[in-house]
Amino acid sequence: MKVYIKNMVCHRCILAVETILKSLNLAYKNVTLGEIEFQNPLPDAMKEKMAQQLEAIGFELIDDKKHQLIERIKNCIIQFIHHDKELLKMNLSDFLAGELGYEYNYLSNLFSEVEGTTIEKYVILQKIEKVKELIVYDELSLKEIAERLGYSSVAYLSNQFKKVTGLTPSHFKSIGQQKRIPLDHL
Template sequence: MELKQLGLHPVSVELGEANIQEELSSVQLARFNDQLRLCGLELMDDHKSILVEKIKTLIIDLVQEHNVELSTNLSDYLSDRLNHDYTYLANLFSEVKGTSIEKFFLAHKIERVKELLVYEDLTLSEIADMLHYSSVAHLSGQFHKLTGLTPSHFRQLKDKRLKMLDQV
Protein backbone atom coordinates (compact mmCIF):
# COMPACT_ATOMS: atom_id res chain seq x y z
CA MET A 1 0.00 0.00 0.00
CA GLU A 2 1.38 3.37 -1.01
CA LEU A 3 0.72 6.28 1.31
CA LYS A 4 0.88 8.65 -1.67
CA GLN A 5 -2.00 6.77 -3.35
CA LEU A 6 -4.11 7.74 -0.35
CA GLY A 7 -3.13 11.38 -0.79
CA LEU A 8 -0.73 11.32 2.14
CA HIS A 9 2.78 12.74 2.22
CA PRO A 10 5.17 10.62 4.29
CA VAL A 11 7.93 12.35 6.20
CA SER A 12 9.56 9.06 7.22
CA VAL A 13 8.68 5.39 6.81
CA GLU A 14 10.29 2.57 8.78
CA LEU A 15 9.20 -0.96 9.49
CA GLY A 16 6.00 -0.65 11.50
CA GLU A 17 5.98 3.14 11.60
CA ALA A 18 5.08 5.95 9.23
CA ASN A 19 5.09 9.67 9.95
CA ILE A 20 3.07 11.89 7.63
CA GLN A 21 2.95 15.65 7.12
CA GLU A 22 -0.78 16.18 7.31
CA GLU A 23 -3.31 15.81 10.08
CA LEU A 24 -5.78 13.12 8.97
CA SER A 25 -9.48 13.87 8.73
CA SER A 26 -11.84 11.23 10.09
CA VAL A 27 -12.64 10.14 6.50
CA GLN A 28 -8.94 9.81 5.61
CA LEU A 29 -8.27 7.96 8.85
CA ALA A 30 -11.11 5.51 8.13
CA ARG A 31 -9.82 4.90 4.56
CA PHE A 32 -6.30 4.41 5.84
CA ASN A 33 -7.50 1.98 8.52
CA ASP A 34 -9.48 0.01 5.92
CA GLN A 35 -6.40 -0.27 3.69
CA LEU A 36 -4.27 -1.43 6.60
CA ARG A 37 -6.81 -4.10 7.56
CA LEU A 38 -6.80 -5.42 3.98
CA CYS A 39 -3.06 -5.97 4.44
CA GLY A 40 -3.57 -7.66 7.82
CA LEU A 41 -2.29 -4.63 9.73
CA GLU A 42 -3.79 -2.22 12.21
CA LEU A 43 -3.34 1.43 13.03
CA MET A 44 -1.92 2.20 16.43
CA ASP A 45 -2.30 5.82 17.23
CA ASP A 46 -2.02 5.92 20.99
CA HIS A 47 1.39 6.39 22.56
CA LYS A 48 1.04 3.53 25.05
CA SER A 49 0.27 0.85 22.44
CA ILE A 50 3.10 2.07 20.25
CA LEU A 51 5.56 1.96 23.13
CA VAL A 52 4.48 -1.58 24.11
CA GLU A 53 4.96 -2.73 20.50
CA LYS A 54 8.42 -1.19 20.49
CA ILE A 55 9.27 -3.09 23.69
CA LYS A 56 8.06 -6.34 22.12
CA THR A 57 10.01 -5.70 18.92
CA LEU A 58 13.24 -4.96 20.79
CA ILE A 59 12.88 -8.13 22.86
CA ILE A 60 12.03 -10.35 19.89
CA ASP A 61 14.94 -8.93 17.89
CA LEU A 62 17.26 -9.45 20.84
CA VAL A 63 16.23 -13.10 21.17
CA GLN A 64 16.27 -13.88 17.44
CA GLU A 65 19.60 -12.20 16.76
CA HIS A 66 21.68 -14.54 18.87
CA ASN A 67 24.83 -12.61 18.05
CA VAL A 68 23.50 -9.62 20.03
CA GLU A 69 24.68 -9.76 23.60
CA LEU A 70 23.41 -7.42 26.26
CA SER A 71 26.29 -5.36 27.58
CA THR A 72 23.92 -4.24 30.34
CA ASN A 73 20.84 -5.83 31.80
CA LEU A 74 17.51 -5.92 29.97
CA SER A 75 16.04 -3.03 31.95
CA ASP A 76 18.93 -0.70 31.06
CA TYR A 77 18.86 -1.86 27.43
CA LEU A 78 15.16 -1.05 27.05
CA SER A 79 15.42 2.23 28.96
CA ASP A 80 18.33 3.39 26.80
CA ARG A 81 16.74 2.35 23.51
CA LEU A 82 13.31 3.83 24.29
CA ASN A 83 14.37 6.86 26.34
CA HIS A 84 12.00 6.04 29.20
CA ASP A 85 12.46 5.02 32.81
CA TYR A 86 12.31 1.24 33.12
CA THR A 87 9.73 1.36 35.92
CA TYR A 88 7.39 3.25 33.59
CA LEU A 89 8.03 0.76 30.76
CA ALA A 90 7.50 -2.24 33.05
CA ASN A 91 4.26 -0.89 34.51
CA LEU A 92 2.92 0.07 31.09
CA PHE A 93 3.82 -3.32 29.59
CA SER A 94 2.16 -5.19 32.46
CA GLU A 95 -0.94 -3.02 32.21
CA VAL A 96 -1.33 -3.55 28.46
CA LYS A 97 -0.09 -7.16 28.05
CA GLY A 98 -1.04 -8.67 31.41
CA THR A 99 2.46 -10.05 31.95
CA SER A 100 5.82 -8.65 32.95
CA ILE A 101 8.59 -7.70 30.54
CA GLU A 102 10.81 -10.32 32.17
CA LYS A 103 8.25 -13.11 31.66
CA PHE A 104 7.72 -12.03 28.05
CA PHE A 105 11.50 -12.04 27.48
CA LEU A 106 11.92 -15.45 29.10
CA ALA A 107 9.01 -16.94 27.15
CA HIS A 108 10.58 -15.77 23.89
CA LYS A 109 13.98 -17.12 24.88
CA ILE A 110 12.44 -20.52 25.62
CA GLU A 111 10.55 -20.49 22.31
CA ARG A 112 13.87 -19.78 20.59
CA VAL A 113 15.44 -22.69 22.47
CA LYS A 114 12.61 -24.93 21.21
CA GLU A 115 13.21 -23.77 17.63
CA LEU A 116 16.91 -24.50 17.91
CA LEU A 117 16.25 -27.92 19.44
CA VAL A 118 13.84 -28.86 16.66
CA TYR A 119 15.41 -27.28 13.59
CA GLU A 120 19.14 -27.11 14.32
CA ASP A 121 21.63 -29.80 15.18
CA LEU A 122 23.16 -27.94 18.12
CA THR A 123 24.20 -29.17 21.54
CA LEU A 124 22.61 -27.68 24.64
CA SER A 125 25.93 -26.07 25.42
CA GLU A 126 25.97 -24.35 22.01
CA ILE A 127 22.38 -23.18 22.48
CA ALA A 128 23.16 -21.89 25.98
CA ASP A 129 26.13 -19.93 24.61
CA MET A 130 24.14 -18.65 21.65
CA LEU A 131 21.37 -17.28 23.89
CA HIS A 132 23.81 -16.02 26.53
CA TYR A 133 22.79 -18.33 29.36
CA SER A 134 25.34 -18.52 32.15
CA SER A 135 25.25 -22.34 31.97
CA VAL A 136 23.43 -25.32 30.50
CA ALA A 137 21.95 -25.93 33.95
CA HIS A 138 20.44 -22.42 33.96
CA LEU A 139 18.94 -22.94 30.49
CA SER A 140 17.60 -26.38 31.47
CA GLY A 141 16.07 -25.04 34.68
CA GLN A 142 14.23 -22.22 32.91
CA PHE A 143 13.15 -24.55 30.10
CA HIS A 144 11.77 -27.10 32.56
CA LYS A 145 10.01 -24.42 34.60
CA LEU A 146 8.16 -23.09 31.55
CA THR A 147 7.51 -26.29 29.59
CA GLY A 148 7.48 -29.03 32.21
CA LEU A 149 10.11 -30.88 30.15
CA THR A 150 13.86 -30.93 30.08
CA PRO A 151 15.44 -29.77 26.81
CA SER A 152 16.76 -33.30 26.24
CA HIS A 153 13.31 -34.82 26.70
CA PHE A 154 11.80 -32.19 24.38
CA ARG A 155 14.34 -33.12 21.69
CA GLN A 156 13.65 -36.85 22.21
CA LEU A 157 9.93 -36.25 21.63
CA LYS A 158 10.77 -34.61 18.30
CA ASP A 159 13.01 -37.53 17.36
CA LYS A 160 10.27 -40.06 18.27
CA ARG A 161 7.74 -38.20 16.08
CA LEU A 162 10.16 -38.26 13.16
CA LYS A 163 10.79 -42.00 13.60
CA MET A 164 7.03 -42.64 13.70
CA LEU A 165 6.59 -40.68 10.46
CA ASP A 166 9.29 -42.79 8.80
CA GLN A 167 7.28 -45.92 9.64
CA VAL A 168 4.15 -44.64 7.88
Template sequence: MSITPMSVSLGEVKLPAPISEAELLELNDKLKKKGFELIGDEKSVLLEKAKTLIIEVIHHKDEFDLKTNWSDFLSEKLGVDYAYLSHLFSTVVGITLEQYIIRQKVEKVKEHLFYDELSVKEIAYKLGYSSVAHLSSQFKKVTGLTPTAFKATHDIQKRNPLDQI
Protein backbone atom coordinates in the same frame (compact mmCIF):
# COMPACT_ATOMS: atom_id res chain seq x y z
CA MET B 1 -3.43 3.96 -1.29
CA SER B 2 -1.00 6.55 -2.67
CA ILE B 3 0.41 7.27 0.81
CA THR B 4 4.19 7.41 0.76
CA PRO B 5 5.71 6.56 4.13
CA MET B 6 8.34 8.89 5.59
CA SER B 7 10.27 5.92 7.00
CA VAL B 8 9.92 2.17 7.43
CA SER B 9 11.69 0.03 10.04
CA LEU B 10 10.98 -3.20 11.88
CA GLY B 11 7.56 -2.82 13.51
CA GLU B 12 7.16 0.85 12.57
CA VAL B 13 6.05 2.95 9.64
CA LYS B 14 5.95 6.73 9.93
CA LEU B 15 3.36 8.39 7.74
CA PRO B 16 3.28 11.99 6.62
CA ALA B 17 0.85 14.23 8.45
CA PRO B 18 -1.93 15.09 8.03
CA ILE B 19 -3.90 12.06 6.92
CA SER B 20 -7.65 12.41 6.78
CA GLU B 21 -9.85 10.37 9.10
CA ALA B 22 -11.29 8.54 6.08
CA GLU B 23 -7.79 7.61 4.84
CA LEU B 24 -6.84 6.46 8.33
CA LEU B 25 -9.93 4.22 8.57
CA GLU B 26 -9.29 2.78 5.11
CA LEU B 27 -5.62 2.16 5.93
CA ASN B 28 -6.56 0.47 9.21
CA ASP B 29 -9.08 -1.75 7.43
CA LYS B 30 -6.54 -2.80 4.78
CA LEU B 31 -3.86 -3.47 7.39
CA LYS B 32 -6.22 -5.66 9.44
CA LYS B 33 -6.94 -7.77 6.36
CA LYS B 34 -3.17 -8.38 6.11
CA GLY B 35 -2.81 -9.21 9.82
CA PHE B 36 -1.45 -5.83 10.95
CA GLU B 37 -2.84 -3.02 13.06
CA LEU B 38 -2.40 0.68 13.58
CA ILE B 39 -1.00 1.77 16.89
CA GLY B 40 -1.74 5.36 17.69
CA ASP B 41 -1.35 6.26 21.33
CA GLU B 42 2.08 6.81 22.86
CA LYS B 43 1.81 4.02 25.45
CA SER B 44 0.90 1.43 22.83
CA VAL B 45 3.73 2.63 20.60
CA LEU B 46 6.16 2.36 23.54
CA LEU B 47 5.05 -1.20 24.29
CA GLU B 48 5.34 -2.26 20.67
CA LYS B 49 8.82 -0.74 20.49
CA ALA B 50 9.82 -2.67 23.62
CA LYS B 51 8.49 -5.92 22.14
CA THR B 52 10.23 -5.25 18.84
CA LEU B 53 13.57 -4.57 20.57
CA ILE B 54 13.28 -7.76 22.61
CA ILE B 55 12.41 -9.84 19.55
CA GLU B 56 15.20 -8.22 17.53
CA VAL B 57 17.85 -8.98 20.17
CA ILE B 58 16.69 -12.53 20.91
CA HIS B 59 15.74 -13.69 17.44
CA HIS B 60 17.91 -11.64 15.10
CA LYS B 61 21.26 -11.17 16.85
CA ASP B 62 23.91 -13.87 16.92
CA GLU B 63 24.67 -13.46 20.61
CA PHE B 64 23.24 -11.37 23.43
CA ASP B 65 25.81 -9.06 25.01
CA LEU B 66 26.35 -10.73 28.38
CA LYS B 67 27.47 -7.42 29.94
CA THR B 68 24.13 -5.71 29.30
CA ASN B 69 21.07 -6.36 31.40
CA TRP B 70 17.61 -5.98 29.94
CA SER B 71 16.48 -3.14 32.22
CA ASP B 72 19.44 -0.92 31.26
CA PHE B 73 19.18 -1.89 27.58
CA LEU B 74 15.44 -1.13 27.29
CA SER B 75 15.66 2.08 29.35
CA GLU B 76 18.49 3.38 27.19
CA LYS B 77 16.96 2.41 23.84
CA LEU B 78 13.45 3.64 24.68
CA GLY B 79 14.39 6.66 26.78
CA VAL B 80 12.07 5.76 29.67
CA ASP B 81 12.49 4.60 33.23
CA TYR B 82 12.47 0.81 33.42
CA ALA B 83 10.11 0.76 36.43
CA TYR B 84 7.55 2.77 34.42
CA LEU B 85 7.97 0.54 31.37
CA SER B 86 7.72 -2.63 33.45
CA HIS B 87 4.56 -1.46 35.21
CA LEU B 88 2.95 -0.31 31.95
CA PHE B 89 3.87 -3.59 30.25
CA SER B 90 2.41 -5.83 32.93
CA THR B 91 -0.73 -3.68 33.23
CA VAL B 92 -1.46 -3.65 29.49
CA VAL B 93 -0.02 -6.97 28.28
CA GLY B 94 -0.94 -9.06 31.33
CA ILE B 95 2.50 -10.58 31.93
CA THR B 96 5.68 -9.03 33.26
CA LEU B 97 8.45 -7.86 30.97
CA GLU B 98 10.66 -10.54 32.48
CA GLN B 99 8.09 -13.24 31.62
CA TYR B 100 7.83 -11.88 28.08
CA ILE B 101 11.63 -11.99 27.66
CA ILE B 102 11.75 -15.53 29.03
CA ARG B 103 8.98 -16.66 26.66
CA GLN B 104 10.80 -15.13 23.70
CA LYS B 105 14.02 -16.87 24.74
CA VAL B 106 12.17 -20.17 25.09
CA GLU B 107 10.84 -19.80 21.54
CA LYS B 108 14.37 -19.20 20.30
CA VAL B 109 15.56 -22.27 22.22
CA LYS B 110 12.77 -24.28 20.56
CA GLU B 111 13.94 -23.06 17.17
CA HIS B 112 17.53 -24.07 17.87
CA LEU B 113 16.44 -27.47 19.20
CA PHE B 114 14.15 -28.09 16.25
CA TYR B 115 16.91 -27.44 13.72
CA ASP B 116 19.41 -29.41 15.83
CA GLU B 117 22.43 -27.28 14.88
CA LEU B 118 23.65 -26.42 18.40
CA SER B 119 24.04 -28.25 21.68
CA VAL B 120 21.98 -27.09 24.66
CA LYS B 121 25.18 -25.68 26.15
CA GLU B 122 25.84 -23.61 23.00
CA ILE B 123 22.23 -22.40 22.97
CA ALA B 124 22.50 -21.36 26.63
CA TYR B 125 25.63 -19.35 25.84
CA LYS B 126 24.13 -17.69 22.75
CA LEU B 127 21.06 -16.57 24.68
CA GLY B 128 22.97 -15.25 27.68
CA TYR B 129 21.98 -17.90 30.22
CA SER B 130 24.34 -18.36 33.16
CA SER B 131 24.16 -22.14 32.80
CA VAL B 132 22.44 -25.03 31.03
CA ALA B 133 20.57 -25.71 34.28
CA HIS B 134 19.12 -22.17 34.26
CA LEU B 135 18.02 -22.51 30.63
CA SER B 136 16.51 -25.95 31.32
CA SER B 137 14.65 -24.70 34.39
CA GLN B 138 13.06 -21.78 32.53
CA PHE B 139 12.31 -23.94 29.49
CA LYS B 140 10.51 -26.54 31.60
CA LYS B 141 8.51 -23.89 33.50
CA VAL B 142 7.21 -22.48 30.22
CA THR B 143 6.76 -25.65 28.14
CA GLY B 144 6.39 -28.43 30.69
CA LEU B 145 9.21 -30.28 28.93
CA THR B 146 12.96 -30.34 29.34
CA PRO B 147 14.93 -29.18 26.29
CA THR B 148 16.00 -32.79 25.72
CA ALA B 149 12.38 -34.03 25.79
CA PHE B 150 11.32 -31.25 23.41
CA LYS B 151 14.19 -32.07 21.06
CA ALA B 152 13.09 -35.72 21.00
CA THR B 153 9.55 -34.76 19.90
CA HIS B 154 10.62 -32.47 17.02
CA ASP B 155 7.05 -31.22 17.07
CA ILE B 156 6.80 -27.92 15.18
CA GLN B 157 3.27 -27.54 16.59
CA LYS B 158 4.80 -26.81 19.98
CA ARG B 159 6.33 -23.58 18.68
CA ASN B 160 4.43 -20.31 19.07
CA PRO B 161 4.31 -17.36 16.67
CA LEU B 162 6.39 -14.51 18.11
CA ASP B 163 3.52 -12.03 18.04
CA GLN B 164 1.35 -14.36 20.13
CA ILE B 165 3.74 -14.74 23.06
Protein backbone atom coordinates in the same frame (compact mmCIF):
# COMPACT_ATOMS: atom_id res chain seq x y z
CA MET C 1 4.49 11.41 11.39
CA LYS C 2 4.68 7.94 12.96
CA VAL C 3 2.02 5.25 13.02
CA TYR C 4 2.33 2.31 15.40
CA ILE C 5 1.33 -1.23 14.45
CA LYS C 6 0.67 -4.24 16.64
CA ASN C 7 1.88 -7.78 15.81
CA MET C 8 4.91 -6.97 13.66
CA VAL C 9 7.58 -9.43 14.79
CA CYS C 10 9.97 -10.10 11.92
CA HIS C 11 11.51 -8.89 8.68
CA ARG C 12 8.71 -10.53 6.66
CA CYS C 13 6.21 -8.39 8.59
CA ILE C 14 8.10 -5.28 7.49
CA LEU C 15 8.02 -6.46 3.87
CA ALA C 16 4.27 -7.17 4.09
CA VAL C 17 3.59 -3.67 5.46
CA GLU C 18 5.79 -2.07 2.78
CA THR C 19 3.83 -3.97 0.11
CA ILE C 20 0.57 -2.53 1.43
CA LEU C 21 2.01 0.99 1.58
CA LYS C 22 3.24 0.71 -2.00
CA SER C 23 -0.11 -0.67 -3.21
CA LEU C 24 -1.82 2.38 -1.67
CA ASN C 25 0.83 4.74 -3.11
CA LEU C 26 1.68 6.05 0.36
CA ALA C 27 4.96 7.92 0.67
CA TYR C 28 6.85 6.74 3.75
CA LYS C 29 10.31 7.32 5.16
CA ASN C 30 10.86 4.09 7.02
CA VAL C 31 9.20 0.89 8.23
CA THR C 32 10.59 -0.87 11.30
CA LEU C 33 9.13 -3.41 13.70
CA GLY C 34 5.91 -1.86 14.95
CA GLU C 35 6.34 1.54 13.29
CA ILE C 36 5.81 3.35 10.02
CA GLU C 37 7.29 6.80 9.62
CA PHE C 38 5.50 8.79 6.94
CA GLN C 39 6.80 11.78 5.04
CA ASN C 40 3.50 13.66 5.54
CA PRO C 41 0.42 13.29 7.74
CA LEU C 42 -2.12 10.80 6.38
CA PRO C 43 -5.68 11.84 5.54
CA ASP C 44 -8.17 9.97 7.74
CA ALA C 45 -9.71 8.12 4.77
CA MET C 46 -6.31 6.82 3.67
CA LYS C 47 -5.38 5.86 7.23
CA GLU C 48 -8.62 3.88 7.48
CA LYS C 49 -7.97 2.14 4.16
CA MET C 50 -4.45 1.25 5.30
CA ALA C 51 -5.80 0.00 8.64
CA GLN C 52 -8.26 -2.32 6.88
CA GLN C 53 -5.54 -3.82 4.68
CA LEU C 54 -3.21 -4.24 7.65
CA GLU C 55 -5.95 -5.96 9.68
CA ALA C 56 -6.62 -8.33 6.77
CA ILE C 57 -3.12 -9.77 7.26
CA GLY C 58 -3.12 -9.79 11.07
CA PHE C 59 -1.80 -6.36 12.01
CA GLU C 60 -3.54 -3.60 13.94
CA LEU C 61 -3.04 0.16 14.23
CA ILE C 62 -2.45 1.39 17.77
CA ASP C 63 -3.73 4.85 18.64
CA ASP C 64 -3.46 4.82 22.45
CA LYS C 65 -0.09 6.19 23.71
CA LYS C 66 0.29 3.57 26.45
CA HIS C 67 -0.31 0.71 24.05
CA GLN C 68 2.06 2.26 21.54
CA LEU C 69 4.80 2.25 24.16
CA ILE C 70 3.97 -1.33 25.17
CA GLU C 71 4.27 -2.41 21.54
CA ARG C 72 7.60 -0.60 21.27
CA ILE C 73 8.81 -2.43 24.40
CA LYS C 74 7.77 -5.77 22.89
CA ASN C 75 9.46 -4.97 19.59
CA CYS C 76 12.68 -3.96 21.36
CA ILE C 77 12.63 -7.24 23.30
CA ILE C 78 12.04 -9.22 20.09
CA GLN C 79 14.94 -7.36 18.46
CA PHE C 80 17.06 -7.98 21.56
CA ILE C 81 16.44 -11.74 21.63
CA HIS C 82 15.65 -12.83 18.10
CA HIS C 83 17.42 -10.53 15.67
CA ASP C 84 20.74 -9.33 17.05
CA LYS C 85 23.15 -11.69 18.85
CA GLU C 86 25.32 -8.75 19.94
CA LEU C 87 22.49 -7.13 21.90
CA LEU C 88 22.28 -10.12 24.25
CA LYS C 89 25.62 -9.02 25.69
CA MET C 90 23.94 -5.84 26.97
CA ASN C 91 21.83 -5.39 30.07
CA LEU C 92 18.17 -5.52 28.96
CA SER C 93 17.00 -2.75 31.30
CA ASP C 94 19.74 -0.41 30.00
CA PHE C 95 18.92 -1.36 26.41
CA LEU C 96 15.19 -0.65 26.83
CA ALA C 97 15.77 2.62 28.67
CA GLY C 98 18.24 3.77 26.00
CA GLU C 99 16.08 2.74 23.05
CA LEU C 100 12.81 4.12 24.41
CA GLY C 101 13.96 7.17 26.35
CA TYR C 102 12.25 6.26 29.62
CA GLU C 103 13.57 4.94 32.92
CA TYR C 104 13.34 1.18 33.14
CA ASN C 105 11.18 1.29 36.30
CA TYR C 106 8.54 3.31 34.44
CA LEU C 107 8.62 0.90 31.47
CA SER C 108 8.44 -2.12 33.78
CA ASN C 109 5.50 -0.76 35.79
CA LEU C 110 3.59 0.30 32.67
CA PHE C 111 4.17 -3.09 31.02
CA SER C 112 2.92 -4.93 34.10
CA GLU C 113 -0.11 -2.66 34.39
CA VAL C 114 -1.18 -3.02 30.75
CA GLU C 115 -0.09 -6.59 29.98
CA GLY C 116 -0.78 -8.23 33.35
CA THR C 117 2.69 -9.78 33.38
CA THR C 118 6.22 -8.54 33.92
CA ILE C 119 8.81 -7.66 31.31
CA GLU C 120 10.98 -10.40 32.78
CA LYS C 121 8.31 -13.06 32.20
CA TYR C 122 7.76 -11.78 28.67
CA VAL C 123 11.52 -12.00 28.04
CA ILE C 124 11.54 -15.58 29.32
CA LEU C 125 8.72 -16.50 26.90
CA GLN C 126 10.62 -14.90 24.03
CA LYS C 127 13.85 -16.67 25.00
CA ILE C 128 12.07 -20.03 25.18
CA GLU C 129 10.63 -19.47 21.70
CA LYS C 130 14.13 -18.70 20.45
CA VAL C 131 15.40 -21.87 22.13
CA LYS C 132 12.63 -23.83 20.40
CA GLU C 133 13.60 -22.31 17.06
CA LEU C 134 17.26 -23.17 17.55
CA ILE C 135 16.44 -26.71 18.68
CA VAL C 136 14.30 -27.27 15.58
CA TYR C 137 17.09 -25.95 13.32
CA ASP C 138 19.38 -28.54 14.95
CA GLU C 139 22.56 -26.58 14.16
CA LEU C 140 23.70 -25.81 17.71
CA SER C 141 24.17 -27.91 20.81
CA LEU C 142 22.15 -27.05 23.91
CA LYS C 143 25.35 -25.68 25.45
CA GLU C 144 25.81 -23.34 22.46
CA ILE C 145 22.16 -22.27 22.64
CA ALA C 146 22.52 -21.53 26.36
CA GLU C 147 25.62 -19.43 25.71
CA ARG C 148 24.03 -17.57 22.79
CA LEU C 149 20.97 -16.61 24.84
CA GLY C 150 22.88 -15.61 27.95
CA TYR C 151 21.96 -18.52 30.22
CA SER C 152 24.48 -19.25 32.95
CA SER C 153 24.31 -23.00 32.31
CA VAL C 154 22.58 -25.70 30.28
CA ALA C 155 20.89 -26.86 33.49
CA TYR C 156 19.36 -23.42 34.04
CA LEU C 157 18.13 -23.26 30.43
CA SER C 158 16.70 -26.79 30.70
CA ASN C 159 14.91 -26.03 33.97
CA GLN C 160 13.41 -22.83 32.59
CA PHE C 161 12.44 -24.57 29.34
CA LYS C 162 10.64 -27.35 31.25
CA LYS C 163 8.95 -24.86 33.57
CA VAL C 164 7.52 -22.91 30.58
CA THR C 165 6.77 -25.74 28.14
CA GLY C 166 6.30 -28.76 30.39
CA LEU C 167 8.89 -30.58 28.27
CA THR C 168 12.59 -31.14 28.45
CA PRO C 169 14.57 -29.72 25.51
CA SER C 170 15.36 -33.25 24.29
CA HIS C 171 11.69 -34.28 24.40
CA PHE C 172 10.77 -31.09 22.56
CA LYS C 173 13.38 -31.90 19.93
CA SER C 174 11.76 -35.28 19.36
CA ILE C 175 8.32 -33.73 18.72
CA GLY C 176 9.61 -30.58 17.00
CA GLN C 177 7.82 -27.79 15.17
CA GLN C 178 4.20 -28.35 16.25
CA LYS C 179 4.89 -26.87 19.68
CA ARG C 180 6.23 -23.49 18.53
CA ILE C 181 4.12 -20.42 19.30
CA PRO C 182 4.01 -17.46 16.88
CA LEU C 183 5.83 -14.48 18.43
CA ASP C 184 2.81 -12.20 18.10
CA HIS C 185 0.82 -14.58 20.32
CA LEU C 186 3.18 -14.36 23.31
